Amino acid sequence: MTPPVTTLAPDDTVQKLKYYQKGTFTVGNRLVAEEERTVQASQARSNALTCGHRACQGCGEALGARYAIDAAMRATNNNLIAVNATGCLEVFTTPYPETSWQLPWLHSLFGNAAAVATGVAAAMRVKKRPEVRVIAQGGDGGTTDIGFQCLSGMFERNDDVLYICYDNEGYMNTGVQRSSATPPTARTATTPALGAEPGNVFGTGKSVPRIAVAHNIPYVATATVADLHDLERKVTKAMSIHGARYIQINVPCPLGWGSASHDTIRLAQLAVECGLYPIFEAEHGKVTQVRKIRRQVPVQDYLKLQRRFAHLFKGGHDDPRIARLQAMCDANISEYGLVDTAGKEG
Amino acid sequence: MLKQIEGSHAMAEAIALCRPEVICAYPITPQTHIVEGLGELVKEGALVDCEYINVESEFAALSVAIGASAAGARAYTATASQGLLFMAEAVYNASGLGLPIVMTLGNRAIGAPINIWNDHSDAMSMRDAGWLQLFAETNQEAVDLHIQAFRLAEELSMPVMVCVDGFILTHAVERIDIPTQQQVDAYLPPYDPVQVLDVAEPASIGAMVGPEAFTEVRFLAHYKQNLALKLIPEFSAEFEKAFGRETGGLLRTYRADDADMLVVAMGSVCGTIKDTIDEMREEDIRIGLVVIVAFRPFPVEALRNALAGARDVVVVEKSIAVGMGGQLANDVGAALRNLPRPPRLHSSVAGLGGRPITRASLHRLFRQASVQPWDGTNFLDLNERVVGREIHRTRKNRRSGPTAENILRQLAKSVPPAVS
Numbered sequence: 001m002t003p004p005v006t007t008l009a010p011d012d013t014v015q016k017l018k019y020y021q022k023g024t025f026t027v028g029n030r031l032v033a034e035e036e037r038t039v040q041a042s043q044a045r046s047n048a049l050t051c052g053h054r055a056c057q058g059c060g061e062a063l064g065a066r067y068a069i070d071a072a073m074r075a076t077n078n079n080l081i082a083v084n085a086t087g088c089l090e091v092f093t094t095p096y097p098e099t100s101w102q103l104p105w106l107h108s109l110f111g112n113a114a115a116v117a118t119g120v121a122a123a124m125r126v127k128k129r130p131e132v133r134v135i136a137q138g139g140d141g142g143t144t145d146i147g148f149q150c151l152s153g154m155f156e157r158n159d160d161v162l163y164i165c166y167d168n169e170g171y172m173n174t175g176v177q178r179s180s181a182t183p184p185t186a187r188t189a190t191t192p193a194l195g196a197e198p199g200n201v202f203g204t205g206k207s208v209p210r211i212a213v214a215h216n217i218p219y220v221a222t223a224t225v226a227d228l229h230d231l232e233r234k235v236t237k238a239m240s241i242h243g244a245r246y247i248q249i250n251v252p253c254p255l256g257w258g259s260a261s262h263d264t265i266r267l268a269q270l271a272v273e274c275g276l277y278p279i280f281e282a283e284h285g286k287v288t289q290v291r292k293i294r295r296q297v298p299v300q301d302y303l304k305l306q307r308r309f310a311h312l313f314k315g316g317h318d319d320p321r322i323a324r325l326q327a328m329c330d331a332n333i334s335e336y337g338l339v340d341t342a343g344k345e346g
Numbered sequence: 347m348l349k350q351i352e353g354s355h356a357m358a359e360a361i362a363l364c365r366p367e368v369i370c371a372y373p374i375t376p377q378t379h380i381v382e383g384l385g386e387l388v389k390e391g392a393l394v395d396c397e398y399i400n401v402e403s404e405f406a407a408l409s410v411a412i413g414a415s416a417a418g419a420r421a422y423t424a425t426a427s428q429g430l431l432f433m434a435e436a437v438y439n440a441s442g443l444g445l446p447i448v449m450t451l452g453n454r455a456i457g458a459p460i461n462i463w464n465d466h467s468d469a470m471s472m473r474d475a476g477w478l479q480l481f482a483e484t485n486q487e488a489v490d491l492h493i494q495a496f497r498l499a500e501e502l503s504m505p506v507m508v509c510v511d512g513f514i515l516t517h518a519v520e521r522i523d524i525p526t527q528q529q530v531d532a533y534l535p536p537y538d539p540v541q542v543l544d545v546a547e548p549a550s551i552g553a554m555v556g557p558e559a560f561t562e563v564r565f566l567a568h569y570k571q572n573l574a575l576k577l578i579p580e581f582s583a584e585f586e587k588a589f590g591r592e593t594g595g596l597l598r599t600y601r602a603d604d605a606d607m608l609v610v611a612m613g614s615v616c617g618t619i620k621d622t623i624d625e626m627r628e629e630d631i632r633i634g635l636v637v638i639v640a641f642r643p644f645p646v647e648a649l650r651n652a653l654a655g656a657r658d659v660v661v662v663e664k665s666i667a668v669g670m671g672g673q674l675a676n677d678v679g680a681a682l683r684n685l686p687r688p689p690r691l692h693s694s695v696a697g698l699g700g701r702p703i704t705r706a707s708l709h710r711l712f713r714q715a716s717v718q719p720w721d722g723t724n725f726l727d728l729n730e731r732v733v734g735r736e737i738h739r740t741r742k743n744r745r746s747g748p749t750a751e752n753i754l755r756q757l758a759k760s761v762p763p764a765v766s
Contacts, residue, residue, distance in 0.1 A: 119413025
């Protein structure tokens, strides 16, 4: 076992900075220098999404939104306006007369967040307020399905908007229905675990990050609530760029996935480590960085913790479709080079 | 300044004089020339401090306007027909949020069958969406109403739809007086929003509202439209003073004082109706016209006063609520219902999908209303033979095929080819 990194290396050619503590999933702060610590670790964070909201216990989306918006607030010196699509995030944050948002926030419709954000950005330009930046945010339903046309339009025009999709792989607010981000075999209310092919079918769905990359916009990234440093860095980087930007954050949903609320971070980590959720960055149409898998795990490790996949493990034998899911992981690993062939990291 | 100019371009010039800060453009016939005209003005630098955004749909057009307006910018867009339907969800949202967006509607029929020509089906489809709806009779009025629309919208913090007849107005070249920038600046103060997304004062806008407050929110929207019943004549009078033209208002009358029969209509058809009235007056028939400018808010009291003395009221409208009849006739009926001796109400649906409304047909209609009134809804110039044959065919044959195409085939058979 190599000793944990205890100080910031003076020169990263000597030793690469790593945030991980060995043998745990923890992405630590204590061991790094003050200026390298996360926004969340700072008492000066904006708490843009403050306490009192009505999210479920263990909600990955609430966590993702707080991480992302606080990072964006710091990056813009609190000059930030958020536009929200209809969905869980909208509903649980604004049970009026209460609101959890500590920044100007507008909710219009389910499918138009990207266009509304374009309008806000246009108003800031015409009002000569270049320091005020705009974020649009929504769940995967509001992004990959009903909001997709507005999203593509915003990308194509290269409007100065960062769109953040909190991807929990289904319509959770309306009671867990399938979206185009729902993975194959997952049980939802509209893809029940019944019949010859229980759950969501193979060969459907779409990867909006890839589609975003195909728009040749300045910045696209995927991120996970399991890696706060990476997520904050990506949001900060996105805010340093003008034009259309897209970040999709994998946010486990205990209610929709049928997982324990204390397993949210573990699941987010496993989704990455099995290869099912590739974490990468792309600039102007080219993938520029991938987050390597640190400790590869079989897809079963990820699936078994979620009741939406329970039908795959019924009857004492593993469903052959698990192998197809593993093949999807392997394809991602090979396409994005997620595993260092020279030897696994750490 | 007097100009010989296309209606759409005149409207574009007038809208530019209102200093819109964000314009969202998406093409749909027949409003296209308006946003094209504005695009030229922005590109050539005549309209400055304005973001002109080519969006990917009407839904996005109004959504961009919603974002811009909520962030404090004066926002404008235009649409027609299917476009209005495609943005329907945002139409309700803009008024629900109380955003003073101005939108031109180049009135056009709604499909199927697809039809690009003029009627008022599109405006009627959104008549309950919480927008103010003003109808222009002429292109001069279209120009003038846009200037008043921004003033009204921003005073009330409510969106306003200016309805102009597709092709008949949008594509007609005529003499129009385009005001000066100075005149418009004096009439229309800069936009001072009542609510705004501001980093200095963060507010959440667009929260979920439950049964505890929804009624109150809707009541206030209704209350604001009632305020508009006072504001519209006030702003119209102020406009007349400043620009020297009587234009806008809730409604106006033509040769109505001693009329036994009053026609009620909206939009460009009023010109033809006036000509018809002039001709009938020469025959000593006491007939007049009430032109409705403000359809929303509906001027119930003003209309009741205008119609109270008549024996017959004929509503001529370019729309049909299938299964009910004319929407305007229905609203006029509601305005009349509490009169002690209400006039007889005759409803006629005319000019659907661009069918010309001729003086000859109007003569026949008005005479018929007087001597042989009908029940329910009259369809002006309906080709009864074609309809009869199609009904007969569908009764005979279960798989009778698509109605619209059958009728076109019938017409092609029965009408001799035009001689060139």
